[in-house]
Amino acid sequence: MSEVTSVSALQEALKAEHAAVYGYGVLGARLRGAAQGTARTIWDDHRAQRDDLISRLAARGVRAVAASPVYRLPVRPVSGRTAAQLAAALERAVVTAYAGLAGAPDPALRTIAAREMQQAMARSVRWQAMSGAGRVTGPSSAFPGLPSASLGPAPEPGGSRD
């Protein structure tokens, strides 16, 4: 049961990595200079992370979800500014996708998820700043990747009556 949960969480993270790999491939063409170099580095990081997730699924005897040939993107990258906006959006989607894995039964997977969420959030803020969004103060939400309904504690047995 727990293995199924870990697998499904890995697959969700992989879907986001597939989309990020596709998206960076598209948006990179609209960037120049240092911004394009940054995009290329991050593109490589997402491809490496995609391959790592596929390996982890294979180790569990599971076939990894395949990339889609095309993706509907949240922002149409027609300029350097919109390319940066797209990159920020892709990274936010990565944060959300890894939030499920952060609750996986395997502690090692949780640690990976937490690390990837942090990196993606930092990249998202960086791209937001590079898009000329004005003063950037960080994430728009206090709990990136989580819906508010999930923030409450789960009841558990125990405790005292007072």
Add this chain to the structure above:
Amino acid sequence: MPEAGAGKGLSTRPAGWPAASAAGPPAAPPGGSKPASPTAIQAVWPAPLSRRSLLGGSAVLALPALPLLGGCKAVEPAKADTSALPVLVAAITAEQDLVARYEAARSAHADLAWLLDPVLAHHRSHLDVLRRHYVPGSGRRAGEGGRIPASAQVTAPEGGPGAVLADLRRAETGAAARLTAAVAKADAGLAQVLASIGACEAGHAEALGRAT
């Protein structure tokens, strides 16, 4: 919002991105299954977290059947699982420290309010949610070895706004790094909250670094 592209279904890759144009569409991942139909368009935005993915959240909790009340007197209360309590206490303590740091910085540098106020609001939200986990309505936790220390008195570092922002950035980075390790020791629901808080703090650190 920027020019909305949702629904436009970009299916071609612009020219001028050498590696991309050389590679064509993103290659199917090694070991992956057969790609979907070439006509398929997969919407990736928004990508909400499915309810099933929220392993420990109250939204998906399956409550066990309640025991008959008639036997309560003879039954010892179940002992709570306190193994993750030190992780929770450490997270609360860290958030208390961050709130105190931002309040001190805010008092000393009103001109930084545009940056510090939104971040401080995030940390207060973190603290509120973590405290809800600490006292989930089932009793006090201090007696279980989880006493939370009082907030430390913090003064903003000297050296001007740059020094203050650098200090806050170090604090954010350190807190986020500790949460990366903490998620391995927490239960599933708390781990997701801690991972999200860590992501938020990493985003703060990036913003502070850009403002420095």
